[in-house]
Amino acid sequence: MNAMAKIPDIEAAPTALELCDLHKSFGPTPIIRGVSLGIARGERHAMIGPNGAGKSTLFNLISGRFAPTAGSIRLNGEQVSGFPPYQLNRRGLARSFQVTNIFPRLSVFENIRCSVLWSLGYRYSFWHRVDSLRDANAQAERTLEQIRMTARRDVPAGVLTYAEQRALEIGITIAGNANVILLDEPTAGMSRREAANAVELIRAVSQGRTLVIVEHDMGVVFDLADRISVLVYGEIIATDTPEKIRGNKAVQAAYLDSAHA
Amino acid sequence: MKSVAAAPEMTSAEPTPSWMTRSRTWVGAAAILLVLPHIPGLNADFGRSLLSQMGIAAVFALSFNLLLGQTGLLSFGHAVYFGLGGYATVHLMRAINHGLPVPVPLAPLAGAATGLLFGVLFGSVTTRRAGTIFALITLGIGELVYATTFMLPSYFGGEEGITASRTRGPALLGFDLGPQLQVYYVVALWAIIAAALMYAFTRTPVGRMCNAVRDNPERVEFVGYNTQRVRFVAFSAAGLFAGLAGGLHAINYEIVAADSVSALRSGTVLLMTYIGGVGRFIGPVIGAAVLTWLQASLSGYTSAWLFYLGLFFMAIIVFAPAGLAGLILMHRPIIRMPAFWRVLRAYAIAFAPALVMTIGAIVIIEMSYRLSTQPELGTRMRLFWTDIDAATPWPWLAAVVMIVSGFVVFRKTWPIVAQAWQQATTEASVAAGAR
Numbered sequence: 001m002n003a004m005a006k007i008p009d010i011e012a013a014p015t016a017l018e019l020c021d022l023h024k025s026f027g028p029t030p031i032i033r034g035v036s037l038g039i040a041r042g043e044r045h046a047m048i049g050p051n052g053a054g055k056s057t058l059f060n061l062i063s064g065r066f067a068p069t070a071g072s073i074r075l076n077g078e079q080v081s082g083f084p085p086y087q088l089n090r091r092g093l094a095r096s097f098q099v100t101n102i103f104p105r106l107s108v109f110e111n112i113r114c115s116v117l118w119s120l121g122y123r124y125s126f127w128h129r130v131d132s133l134r135d136a137n138a139q140a141e142r143t144l145e146q147i148r149m150t151a152r153r154d155v156p157a158g159v160l161t162y163a164e165q166r167a168l169e170i171g172i173t174i175a176g177n178a179n180v181i182l183l184d185e186p187t188a189g190m191s192r193r194e195a196a197n198a199v200e201l202i203r204a205v206s207q208g209r210t211l212v213i214v215e216h217d218m219g220v221v222f223d224l225a226d227r228i229s230v231l232v233y234g235e236i237i238a239t240d241t242p243e244k245i246r247g248n249k250a251v252q253a254a255y256l257d258s259a260h261a
Numbered sequence: 262m263k264s265v266a267a268a269p270e271m272t273s274a275e276p277t278p279s280w281m282t283r284s285r286t287w288v289g290a291a292a293i294l295l296v297l298p299h300i301p302g303l304n305a306d307f308g309r310s311l312l313s314q315m316g317i318a319a320v321f322a323l324s325f326n327l328l329l330g331q332t333g334l335l336s337f338g339h340a341v342y343f344g345l346g347g348y349a350t351v352h353l354m355r356a357i358n359h360g361l362p363v364p365v366p367l368a369p370l371a372g373a374a375t376g377l378l379f380g381v382l383f384g385s386v387t388t389r390r391a392g393t394i395f396a397l398i399t400l401g402i403g404e405l406v407y408a409t410t411f412m413l414p415s416y417f418g419g420e421e422g423i424t425a426s427r428t429r430g431p432a433l434l435g436f437d438l439g440p441q442l443q444v445y446y447v448v449a450l451w452a453i454i455a456a457a458l459m460y461a462f463t464r465t466p467v468g469r470m471c472n473a474v475r476d477n478p479e480r481v482e483f484v485g486y487n488t489q490r491v492r493f494v495a496f497s498a499a500g501l502f503a504g505l506a507g508g509l510h511a512i513n514y515e516i517v518a519a520d521s522v523s524a525l526r527s528g529t530v531l532l533m534t535y536i537g538g539v540g541r542f543i544g545p546v547i548g549a550a551v552l553t554w555l556q557a558s559l560s561g562y563t564s565a566w567l568f569y570l571g572l573f574f575m576a577i578i579v580f581a582p583a584g585l586a587g588l589i590l591m592h593r594p595i596i597r598m599p600a601f602w603r604v605l606r607a608y609a610i611a612f613a614p615a616l617v618m619t620i621g622a623i624v625i626i627e628m629s630y631r632l633s634t635q636p637e638l639g640t641r642m643r644l645f646w647t648d649i650d651a652a653t654p655w656p657w658l659a660a661v662v663m664i665v666s667g668f669v670v671f672r673k674t675w676p677i678v679a680q681a682w683q684q685a686t687t688e689a690s691v692a693a694g695a696r
Contacts, residue, residue, distance in 0.1 A: 063483065085482040095483060103476035114473045118485030122466040124494050130466050176484060 015077070016041045016180050016210035017062065022071035024054075024061055024234075031057045033234035034071070039227075041179075044211040046225035048218075054234040055214045056098060059184050062212070063095040064088045075180065090118065094178035098185045098214075100165045102172065104158030108149055111157050111168055112175045113140040119176035140175065146205060147171040163194045170201060180210045187217055199224060222246070230254070287457060294449040298442055309441040310513075311557050315550045316445070316452040317509045322533040322545035323459050324502035329531075330539035331463055332495040333475030334388075335396045337527055338403025339503055344522030345379050345406070346372030346504025348417060350511035354425035364433035366447045369508025376504015377497060384496035388489055391478060403524055410519040422518025425511070438512065448509050455502050460542055462498055471495045532570075536577050538584020547585045565630040595685035598692065603681040611674040618667030620645060624660040 017039040024032040031054045039045045047055050060066045062073060064085040073081040075091055083091075103111050113130070116139045122128060130136070144150045147167045152160065157168055170186055186202060187195040199220050202213070215221050221228060222242045229239040232254045238245060245251055294316075298309045321343055328334040350372040357363050387398045410417035417423070427438040436443050462468045470491045473481050478488045511517050520526065529552070537548020555573070559566035581588045595601050627644055628651040640652035649656040 084487070086485050086487050089483055089485040097480075101477060101480045101483075103473050103480065105476050106472055110469065110472070114469055114481075115484040117466045117470065124467045124470075124490060126462055126465045126467050126494065126498070128466055129461070129464055130469050131464060133466070136466075172480070172484065 018074040020072045023069045025069045031234050035236055041210055044224055044226045046221045046228045047214045048221055049231035053231045055231055059182055092179045094173045094176055095182035096169045096173040096184055100169050102157045102168055107154050108157055109153045112143050112171050115172045115175040116140055143171050143175040174205045183213045185214055187220055291453055298445050306441045309445045313445045313448045313513050315553045316448040317506050318549035318553045319546045320452050320455045321503055321506035321530050322549040324499045325530045325534050326545045327495055327499040329534055332471040336399040337396055338399035339530055340522050340526035341403055341406045342376040342380055342500040342503035343507040346376040346507030347511045347517040347521045349375035350508035351423045351425045351517040357430040358426050362431055365427050365430045365438055366433050366436055369451055369505050372508025373501050373505040377501035380497040380500015384493050388492035388496050403527055406522050422516050424516045427512050427515055444513055451509055455505055467494050532574055538586030540583050541586040544584050544586035565626055594689045598685045598688040600685035600688050604685050607678040607681040611678055614667045614670035617663050621660040621663030
């Protein structure tokens with residue numbers, strides 16, 4: 001069974017992700033205040049902005065964790081706002097979390113394998129033996145190699161080191177061959193060397209897919225991104241290539257200064 | 262002791278054993294079930310009846326652990342599916358008594374079907390939520406069904422229940438279910454089939470996703486699965502096997518009454534599962550066997566047996582949260598090490614003061630029970646082959662001395678146990694490194 005065949009026809013939609021006048025309020029407090037953004041298929045897009053700008057909330061809206069208060073989200077051309085996370089995942093969107101969010105008592109291998117089962121069409125099957133699923137096991141092993149965790153295959157995920165858990169977090173996200181991948185601060189809390197490894201990994205796994213990444217490390221952002229959006233107080237004040245963002249006066253005033261202050 | 266016992270909790274990512282090991286395990290289990298009712302001590306009707314009860318309880322507890330251990334759902338009303346399965350089976354048996362040409366050994370299938378039906382029905386409501394809300398809804402449904410058994414006496418038979426005969430029906434392969442031995446073999450056969458199916462369930466895609474839901478329901482939604490649906494599948498499967506256990510109960514006792522759906526039975530299966538250990542597949546089987554045996558034997562010796570059961574449960578919770586299975590299986594890595602004999606010797610050393618301490622405690626509990634609950638029997642009693650009089654201070658004093666001195670010496674034996682363990686685990690890690 002080919003995983004890619006499950007994903008809706010993406011040839012027809014040049015835009016992988018399209019946000020249109022998106023709003024989100026928690027009670028009376030507006031957090032996202034009218035975000036519109038189109039991300040092309042295959043683009044690596046970084047989302048930056050000061051703390052509290054709403055980057056994680058925006059991710060939570062796109063991935064279905066929260067429903068937007070107003071506005072629309074299109075995934076590969078399909079209107080998906082208000083869909084639960086599993087519906088979005090089945091349509092080819094996967095995300096990682098800023099705070100590690102894994103299956104602690106399952107082995108590393110089981111963590112990854114659980115993330116490929118739906119994409120391969122096994123659904124709620126109680127008539128397949130999971131150890132006999134060649135495609136699922138092969139895809140899980142491949143993902144383990146990609147995130148360089150093969151040696152830790154049978155270790156319960158809960159006892160991994162922090163950097164290993166971060167790598168597993170990315171592994172769970174990419175294992176199901178989603179074509180739109182959201183990574184929420186994948187290098188947070190890593191040493192410089194670990195972060196460099198993580199960037200290498202992200203570059204490799206996002207090949208041929210659409211990537212949206214929230215990141216605080218400017219080195220990572222400018223290294224990786226095709227385009228950058230700057231989010232300040234729930235609004236995107238600029239979206240452009242890394243060079244132009246670097247020279248953008250409004251961005252410098254609103255974000256880069258305050259970030260270094 | 263606490264830290265040692267907590268360790269296996271972490272490793273409950275049970276590795277899948279090889280096909281050879283697995284089939285050997287099942288063949289071995291079947292062989293044990295085959296010879297059990299013939300070994301001395303169990304080869305009379307009492308022993309065989311006890312074994313039958315253990316088998317029924319094991320299926321019930323395994324089904325409960327599909328929820329608790331596998332999916333992380335704590336149900337306070339699992340007896341509903343057991344009891345309703347039992348009622349369906351006993352009614353089918355009555356129909357068989359009146360001439361329906363179905364062999365009684367197949368009647369538990371009606372229990373399984375009924376358990377599944379109500380698992381699907383109630384599961385579609387309860388599994389919308391998890392955690393505390395789920396637990397409370399199952400408690401509510403349990404009370405609802407229990408009350409219903411008194412409101413519909415034509416089907417449930419009220420307090421007296423519904424009776425049927427297991428022997429008046431067509432025999433299957435010469436099995437007429439007259440002797441307790443035949444009942445045992447029917448129970449054992451169904452039990453091993455049910456256990457194998459439940460084990461297989463944990464090895465399916467949805468079984469694995471149950472574990473994922475237990476560990477982290479939120480993340481499950483982001484890998485394509487609807488957690489409610491996963492919980493629902495687990496709940497329905499648990500209902501099916503609980504219903505099968507209820508059907509076996511109907512055959513074994515030839516009566517099903519309101520107590521079979523009661524909160525007490527729901528609580529008992531929780532105790533069995535927890536005492537056996539929720540983290541291991543075999544845990545509930547061990548818990549069911551031990552608790553059934555304690556219920557049957559302890560109640561013959563002392564009226565305080567529920568009190569001891571409670572103490573036992575608390576000791577497991579505090580000192581061995583991974584249950585008896587966890588306690589046993591944590592020895593697996595060191596069992597082939599030379600220092601394992603030192604560990605056993607250390608256990609033997611620690612056992613002596615622990616025994617003294619326990620006897621002291623039992624004497625106090627028994628005397629208190631006699632004075633407070635059965636004063637009409639007087640203060641003279643016989644405990645541990647000794648005549649004592651609870652009205653005099655001497656037995657109380659002796660018991661306190663036993664508890665205190667036993668405890669002091671027991672504390673001194675801890676370092677011996679810890680040291681032996683240390684040596685054995687070091688040997689084990691060296692051996693693992695060499696491999």
